[in-house]
Amino acid sequence: MKPVNEMQLSFDSKSNNESFARSAVASFILQLDPTIGEMADIKTAVSEAVTNAIVHGYRDTIGTIYIKSQIFENGKITIQIKDKGVGIEDVPKAMEPMFTTAGGERAGLGFAVMQSFMDNIRVVSKQDKGTTVTLTKYLIPRVLSYDKR
Amino acid sequence: MKPVNEMQLSFDSKSNNESFARSAVASFILQLDPTIGEMADIKTAVSEAVTNAIVHGYRDTIGTIYIKSQIFENGKITIQIKDKGVGIEDVPKAMEPMFTTAGGERAGLGFAVMQSFMDNIRVVSKQDKGTTVTLTKYLIPRVLSYDKR
Amino acid sequence: MNVQITSADGALIALLSGEIDHHTAREIRKEIDSQAEKLHPPVLKLDFSQVQFMDSSGIGLIMGRFRLMQLLGGMLLVINVPPHLERIISLSGVGALGVLQYKGKE
Amino acid sequence: MNVQITSADGALIALLSGEIDHHTAREIRKEIDSQAEKLHPPVLKLDFSQVQFMDSSGIGLIMGRFRLMQLLGGMLLVINVPPHLERIISLSGVGALGVLQYKGKE
Ligand SMILES: Nc1ncnc2c1ncn2[C@@H]1O[C@H](COP(=O)(O)OP(=O)(O)O)[C@@H](O)[C@H]1O
Numbered sequence: 001m002k003p004v005n006e007m008q009l010s011f012d013s014k015s016n017n018e019s020f021a022r023s024a025v026a027s028f029i030l031q032l033d034p035t036i037g038e039m040a041d042i043k044t045a046v047s048e049a050v051t052n053a054i055v056h057g058y059r060d061t062i063g064t065i066y067i068k069s070q071i072f073e074n075g076k077i078t079i080q081i082k083d084k085g086v087g088i089e090d091v092p093k094a095m096e097p098m099f100t101t102a103g104g105e106r107a108g109l110g111f112a113v114m115q116s117f118m119d120n121i122r123v124v125s126k127q128d129k130g131t132t133v134t135l136t137k138y139l140i141p142r143v144l145s146y147d148k149r
Numbered sequence: 150m151k152p153v154n155e156m157q158l159s160f161d162s163k164s165n166n167e168s169f170a171r172s173a174v175a176s177f178i179l180q181l182d183p184t185i186g187e188m189a190d191i192k193t194a195v196s197e198a199v200t201n202a203i204v205h206g207y208r209d210t211i212g213t214i215y216i217k218s219q220i221f222e223n224g225k226i227t228i229q230i231k232d233k234g235v236g237i238e239d240v241p242k243a244m245e246p247m248f249t250t251a252g253g254e255r256a257g258l259g260f261a262v263m264q265s266f267m268d269n270i271r272v273v274s275k276q277d278k279g280t281t282v283t284l285t286k287y288l289i290p291r292v293l294s295y296d297k298r
Numbered sequence: 299m300n301v302q303i304t305s306a307d308g309a310l311i312a313l314l315s316g317e318i319d320h321h322t323a324r325e326i327r328k329e330i331d332s333q334a335e336k337l338h339p340p341v342l343k344l345d346f347s348q349v350q351f352m353d354s355s356g357i358g359l360i361m362g363r364f365r366l367m368q369l370l371g372g373m374l375l376v377i378n379v380p381p382h383l384e385r386i387i388s389l390s391g392v393g394a395l396g397v398l399q400y401k402g403k404e
Numbered sequence: 405m406n407v408q409i410t411s412a413d414g415a416l417i418a419l420l421s422g423e424i425d426h427h428t429a430r431e432i433r434k435e436i437d438s439q440a441e442k443l444h445p446p447v448l449k450l451d452f453s454q455v456q457f458m459d460s461s462g463i464g465l466i467m468g469r470f471r472l473m474q475l476l477g478g479m480l481l482v483i484n485v486p487p488h489l490e491r492i493i494s495l496s497g498v499g500a501l502g503v504l505q506y507k508g509k510e
């Protein structure tokens with residue numbers, strides 16, 4: 001299925017870009033007239049994935065984070081968050097709730113939040129190559145104000 | 150001078166992306182703690198340039214619009230809006246207030262607004278290659294809450 | 299929807315709201331023009347009090363409605379322009395059309 | 405600044421506000437910890453009433469302050485969690501720490 005709209009975004013892995021990234025995705029999704037709850041879910045999940053790219057993917061270095069978002073006819077939304085950082089050794093283990101390699105102030109709940117707040121999550125990662133997280137959400141059906149032009 | 154932060158954005162030249170584009174740039178600029186007036190100026194200028202790329206650059210076709218924004222240490226902001234559309238035959242003439250090739254509902258004031266609301270505008274265009282508009286604004290000096298990490 | 303249209307004392311009043319850009323101006327224009335062409339009102343008022351953002355598409359909207367009302371033999375008034383839109387309104391020169399109406403001047 | 409710290413009846417109260425993410429949590433943490441380590445309060449209250457957005461960094465903030473207060477021999481309370489944050493709070497399981505306080509339960 002071809003998306004009806006698409007955007008791509010890239011930015012430095014600096015922590016003050018976390019709010020920028022989730023706001024930019026939110027602004028893009030706004031054209032689908034989401035509920036406040038759907039919008040909050042998407043912003044939270046994007047914030048988790050972007051933070052992971054900054055904190056874990058690029059650790060103490062500054063790299064580029066890439067986001068791609070697509071909107072489909074039926075209210076399906078996909079958001080891809082990609083880094084070219086260290087990658088994840090064991091993805092299933094990393095996705096377990098409370099698992100974290102960072103300790104300290106990280107709760108180990110980033111993936112749990114993404115899983116719970118979105119309808120689907122796919123993680124592709126290769127060590128020393130980077131990580132791509134693809135989040136999918138289906139907005140609840142309604143009369144869409146979306147204009148195809 | 151090297152920017153302290155940078156983002157890039159690309160999206161389809163669909164008119165419902167106009168609000169997305171200016172909101173995304175606004176979210177990026179927010180880290181500099183701009184005044185409400187500065188923010189409104191930037192959103193308006195970006196809206197003009199993006200609309201021009203959609204309405205004139207790509208006319209009845211759908212192409213990709215590219216935005217690049219950089220923030221510098223001294224509060225300087227640059228925003229580049231690029232299309233690979235039809236280009237502008239005579240740039241100085243196009244920039245005259247009230248000049249429009251579209252007629253009807255276009256006021257011919259897009260460039261006038263960009264010029265008046267920003268500190269500098271540079272337009273590079275080549276017929277059948279496209280147009281790049283670079284907008285610059287210096288935020289009024291203040292104690293910046295900007296965090297370099 | 300960024301426009302709500304009502305009638306009062308023979309005037310057609312279009313209450314604009316939200317963000318006016320090239321995208322939203324199109325719907326607003328269609329809505330207003332279909333009512334104006336049906337009713338031929340002596341006065342069309344564009345009320346900007348609820349407009350949060352506007353680029354030069356808003357100016358095009360004013361100029362286009364000015365021309366339409368001239369054709370229909372009526373007049374256009376632009377009312378309740380909030381302070382944050384004054385800069386783009388004055389830059390545009392639409393004031394020269396004599397359409398701007400300020401409070402206390404009614 | 406996303407935190408305002410006050411003292412009342414011996415308790416240290418941190419009023420959090422705005423958006424809590426990994427970026428803002430860092431400043432908030434520093435601010436709270438320096439006060440708590442100086443004053444050794446018997447109770448630290450984190451007031452979430454003014455928080456508009458929070459990701460799991462907010463959970464980390466709660467867990468980290470829980471550990472700090474254990475070290476300092478005091479206790480942590482999380483108060484005024486607004487409805488829109490209940491989902492992430494309950495998913496996190498911080499309720500099991502016994503820190504959540506709801507209105508009427510004081
Ligand atoms: N983009 C990434 N690059 C490298 N490692 C990652 C990335 N995202 C997650 N991880 C790994 O997965 C673990 C669990 O992630 P998460 O559930 O988000 O919890 P947290 O971020 O609190 O550690 C992280 O501690 C890290 O080891």
Ligand SMILES: Nc1ncnc2c1ncn2[C@@H]1O[C@H](COP(=O)(O)OP(=O)(O)O)[C@@H](O)[C@H]1O
Nearest residue numbers: 201205206243249250255256257258259260280
């Ligand atoms: N990106 C672009 N691609 C091609 N032509 C453009 C572009 N931007 C502006 N122009 C030309 O410059 C003219 C003036 O632009 P502007 O001042 O923004 O007024 P308006 O958009 O109302 O026509 C346009 O009518 C068009 O001919």
